[in-house]
Amino acid sequence: METLAMHISNGIIDGPVAAIFAALALAALTVCVLRGRRDLDDRLAPMAGLVAAFIFAVQMLNFPIFTAGVSGHLLGGALAAILVGPWVGALCVAVVLVVQALIFGDGGVAMLGLNITNMALLGTAAAYVLIAVLLRVLPRTRAGLAVTAFVAATLSVVVASQGFVLEYWLGGTTDLGNNLTGLAGTMAGVHLLIGIGEGLITATTVLTVAKVRPDLVYALRSLRTPAAPAVPVAGGAR
Amino acid sequence: MGAGHGHVLYRESDSPVHRLPPEVKIVAMVVFTIAVVATPRTAFWAFGAYAVLVAVVAALARVGPRWLLSRALIELPFVVFAVALPFLGSGDRVEVLGLRLSEDGLHGAWNILAKGTLGVLASLLLAATTTTRDLIVGLDRLHCPQVFTQIATFMLRYLDVLVGEARRMRVARISRGDDPRFLWQLRGFAAGIGALFLRAFERGERVYLAMLSRGYTGRMPAAWQSEGAATTGQWLVAATVPVVAASIAATAVVLS
Incomplete structure (x- = not known):
């Protein structure tokens, strides 16, 4: 039941609700394109591509969850938000979803608006809000960054899963009656488990990048003190 | 071109479908899927007609049914939900093989299964006839x-x-x-x-x-370089599939 939240396939949510969410997603992505264009410089362009490729690869790995009889995968919204910022980050996840829908049939094309709303918009936005708050509250140490990445990734997955419950409540093609609360509970529980896996991967990746190339981490840019004078690469005459 | 080897789904061939510009195929595929989704779920004949349409395009593209069906298994995890619906759904119950199932749930399961499968087949046909590089060019020409x-x-x-x-x-x-x-x-x-x-x-x-x-x-x-961009003729040729699909959907809506 879980994979649904990640990739809603054709026919699960009815047409009008899908169309409303498609319009919503289109409007939000337009804002992301306008804001993201400003962010996308020579350093961020390859990073955005790699983040998207990384998310694409990682979404193919499925976590089997035996107790619930379902499997789920990672979302990558938090990783994208930390490394390339909320605007370009949401675009990265959206690109992954569009390519998956067009050529892999992963999630219906007609349901693209719903999928983008859940995973690219809700997931990334929730992650970025958490990151912005936690980075200010927590000590600026490696542990602080790790906790931030872990918490943001875990909770963003749960938030994205509840987006599906909301959409199902609005326009599910089959009336579940009172089972809807059950659906919400199952989704939240299962996604908490997936979120922990996502949190661990996000935290390790972000920590490594922050250690070796802190200049690549978007979320740390605004907090950093002015960069120390660069060490000359080639030694000149002294 | 230094194209990579990531074209897992691309089938090298020179069929009429392969020769169509990518932007035309993307639009045709999206319109087809929307027509399928807009079809009322009780119009069973319409889904049969869509399946015939998919089979015709697959034959034109020289994509074998075996290749298509084995790749379509990707949707399996997504339809697990469909299997649960007849048990979870509310409303009238019907007796099937000794199980009391929700009629609404059965219809819902059919809905997801039929629409999901047709959508997956359509995107597989796009993937089999278009390289990923061409896909991006097509999106660019569509003013993405x-x-x-x-x-x-x-x-x-x-x-x-x-x-x-x-x-x-x-x-x-x-x-x-x-x-x-x-x-x-x-x-x-x-x-x-x-x-x-x-x-x-x-x-x-x-x-x-x-x-x-x-x-x-x-x-x-x-x-x-606009070289290879779709001509009016190519748009018209490719429009046949979505137009047929849209008329099937319209008929089904009127009849139901």
């Missing part, structure tokens, strides 16, 4: 914002970089005495995932700088 196509271009390019780096790191681990088997390689993989990301980034950055130095400005040459 450049930021978007740029990220998509790099994503598809860097997938190969990422896979290549992962393979190299695995060889390096094995040559240092690691013995990765099934689940046990997960630990090594998890420990190396940050390193993998950085290595892939540094390679990817070099690829990007090399592209810049050769005159890359954010769009691939194939996109701004």
